[in-house]
Amino acid sequence: MSIRLKLLISYAAMLVVPLVLMIVTALLLVFVFRGDLQNLKSLYERQLEGIEDSDVHYLIKNTIADNPELLTDTRYLDELSNELQARNGFIAVRIGDRLLYASEQIKDNADLVSGLSPFKHRGYRNDAPTRNYGNDLYAMKQFDFVTADQRPGSLFLLNKVDPLVFYARKYFPSLFIALVVILVLTHSLLTYLMSKNIIHPLHELRRAAREIKEGNLDFRMKVGGNDEIGQLGVAFEEMRSRIQDSLRIQKQYEENRKELVSNISHDLKTPITAIKGYVDGILEGVADSPEKTQKYMKTIAAKAEEMDQLIDELFLFSKLDLKSIPFSFENVPVLAFLRDWTEDLQFELEKKSVRLETDIRSGTDGVMLVDRDKLNRVLTNVIQNSLKYMEKKDKIIAVEAWDDGEQLHLEIRDNGPGIDAEALPYVFDRFYRAEQSRNTDTGGSGLGLAIAKQIMDGHGGDIRAESQEGEGTTLVLTLPIRREG
Known part of the structure; x- marks a missing residue:
């Protein structure tokens, strides 16, 4: 039985039951006060x-x-x-x-x-x-x-004659008919309005279910109200929206997967091709001297190391992306960590003829809850990213650190060529390179900053890039800290 029919039957009962009760009550009153039904006629007719x-x-x-x-x-x-x-x-x-x-x-x-x-x-x-x-x-x-x-x-x-009694008796048929008409019209209107308020949302829900069944999620539910059906409509719309978002994310994941496979294939094929070429050179006797053979073997080893590093970065990024790699958090004094890191960094940069400028402001005496190894990985990736693009004769990397009482702010600036404004929003995307040739000598794997972003998110911090083409790039890192004591 349809809901409409049930409503019609229920409201018909609301009309019939009161009328029957009115008649039964009237008859009982006649029996009580008049003694028999015969007096009912005389009650009306006699004045x-x-x-x-x-x-x-x-x-x-x-x-x-x-x-x-x-x-x-x-x-x-x-x-x-x-x-x-x-x-x-x-x-x-x-x-x-x-x-x-x-x-x-x-x-x-x-x-x-x-x-x-x-x-x-x-x-x-x-x-x-x-x-x-x-x-x-x-x-x-x-x-x-x-x-x-x-x-x-x-x-x-x-x-x-009592005027009220007289007019009630005189106009009783008219009053009774008017009462019946009013009851019928009232209940009919009520039935129509209630049917409209219930049936229309149900039709809308049925239409939405049909759209979802056919795979169309690009629509919006128009069911409102605070009753149960309205709440059902809101829940249905929320379900549709979440399914649509889920499918959109799934589609994006699929596109990312295809892009990932393509990028991995390209990045792995390049060193493999080089290794095959040098191996063929050795087998075919091109390397006809011990010196040339040694050179070929060193090149093969370097390409294999490059492949190994790429695979390690890809494996790390995948585990971070799937949140399957644990973080070993510990309380680390901010000032001591920054001093140790800058000392090691200066030693490494001196070997590459890069000047380091530091400005660690006083008051950086808080404690941060971090995974020391993974935070070092972030800083290493940032520095390596800066060094890859430096082409100036006087190479400079500047480190500036301060805290505002709640967060540690760490800026790492270089005087490299900078990043184009159109490319800047994408530098933390995986496999993204501003240099589109995907030459590993200049562009790397494209995973360094993506890994840094994943690790910073896992620490509840943030990393962002600021750059002006021709003047250099600044990486800004923020981490939550707390005061000792």
Whole structure:
């Protein structure tokens, strides 16, 4: 059974059940207060139920028929008026044009007295419509008779009516029909609105599921609201978005994998080709002297070392990328670490005729939680990257360090050729080289800065490059620190 049908049935029940309960309640009230169902009809039809079926009314009709002279007897009329008063009824008698008698409660009502209908003929009977006489509402019955001396007379029986009860009885059919119409319209409108608020989001969810089934994730859910269906729509949209992001990442990984295979193939093929060439030279007798043979063998060894280094870097980067390599963190004093590192660096740079300038500012006395070996690997990769591109006669590398209380800032500057502004955002991508020929003599493997980036991320730090073409490049490293004590 569809949700729409269930809703329609439920709201139909909401319409029928109240009506049935209203009818049952009304019938029970009739049984309790009226005694039987037969009185239900008379409850509506009679306006003078307290008079018309009473013994007093019976006597009045017999008096009119048998002894109309009693209606001129004031004592008799007083007794009759007193009996009617118990049922909120009153009496008035008119002989000719003169009002002979009126009950005490109505004789001062000038509007009522002046509004009595004129004599018609003997035996005339009339049920006048209920109407207002002054500030009160009365139902009236008229009985015409002729006295013994042939004077025309009229007997008026009046019943004071509660306006609320009167209008409720008079307009009960209209009120009941209006109530039914209102209930039907209200429930129909409510059913439509609720159906729209529920069915429309479900249609949207079904459409979204169909799109996902067909492999299309390039759309957005338009289901809102704070109810359960709205929350389901939000969750569905979040699921779609995450699947789309996952597929996008998977596609990027696939592209990166293809690029990785291509770059590895190129970088490995170059030294392998060189090794094969020198081996063939030796086998074919090109190296016809011990000196030339020695040269060939040294070249083969250098190319093999280059391949070994490339494989090591690739293996390290892959493990860092998969987060499968552990970090051995330890508390390292910042100032002592920087002094030891710069001393070793100066010794290495002097052998390569590179001048080192250092500016380690005072106050760098914090402690950093680092993996010492991996941080050294970062610094080594940065320095090697700077040395590969230096072509100036006076080669300079400057190291500047300071802390701001929360982070250590370490800048490593060189006076090399700099990096083109278009290439600068990509220098930390794996296998990226600003020099596109992929010559390992000038460009390296393209993994050095990518590995440095991975290690810095693992330390909760950051590394970024700043460069101005023709003036040099600056690598800025930041690491969190804490004060001792």
